[in-house]
Amino acid sequence: xxxxxxxxxxxVLKTGQSMTLQCAQxxxxxxxxxxxxxxxxxxxxxxxSASEGTTDKGEVPNGYNVSRLNKRxxxxxxxxxxxxxxxxxxxxxxxxGAANYGYTFGSGTRLTVV
Amino acid sequence: AQTVxxxxxEMSVQEAETVTLSCTYDTSESNYYLFWxxxxxxxxxxxxxxxxxYKQQNATENRFSVNFQKAAKSFSxxxxxxxxxxxxxxxxxxMKQGAQKLVFGQGTRLxxxx
Numbered sequence: 001x002x003x004x005x006x007x008x009x010x011x012v013l014k015t016g017q018s019m020t021l022q023c024a025q026x027x028x029x030x031x032x033x034x035x036x037x038x039x040x041x042x043x044x045x046x047x048x049s050a051s052e053g054t055t056d057k058g059e060v061p062n063g064y065n066v067s068r069l070n071k072r073x074x075x076x077x078x079x080x081x082x083x084x085x086x087x088x089x090x091x092x093x094x095x096x097g098a099a100n101y102g103y104t105f106g107s108g109t110r111l112t113v114v
Numbered sequence: 115a116q117t118v119x120x121x122x123x124e125m126s127v128q129e130a131e132t133v134t135l136s137c138t139y140d141t142s143e144s145n146y147y148l149f150w151x152x153x154x155x156x157x158x159x160x161x162x163x164x165x166x167x168y169k170q171q172n173a174t175e176n177r178f179s180v181n182f183q184k185a186a187k188s189f190s191x192x193x194x195x196x197x198x199x200x201x202x203x204x205x206x207x208x209m210k211q212g213a214q215k216l217v218f219g220q221g222t223r224l225x226x227x228x
Binding site: 048 | 118120123147149151156157158159161164166205209211213214215216217218219220221
């Protein structure tokens, strides 16, 4: 099925461990995004990539890095996980010039840092 | 910076009733887009309805409609003939024209009771 695929769906990390969240879309979208969802705070933008080869910080980028590997893939890396990074992470994508029609979201990754 | 506020953390209604979810936003922009997303227990983010600020006519999608008050910076969602499947978290979101970033509200958890 066409859409945005995130892996893994669930992950438990120990404080200080590193991991990469993977995201791939097969809709030929140019723009991709990473959000985190926390109770009472909605979704907040971590990083986004307007097009292949570019990345920009969002509202809450500290503690994260991203890589736009190619047009399809946009990964999010936690170098040294902290309990404050316990959250649900969403990847999303949108076609060029049409983000104002809304994003297509992945199904999310629930990350727990202990 | 734009902000989106949903002042109702939780709401609960009986099946078949009509329910209205509130959303206010703060912006100095004159052209922008507003969205309502639904997040059922499956965690998937689903676009419910979209409004273009330059259109005075309120958007409707089947049982879902909005009341867009540009001067008051208000964008409420009305769900008519509510169904059990409407039980979800609902997020209001804002995007200014020419931008790609969605700014989300805190969310309202809606429960439809049988």
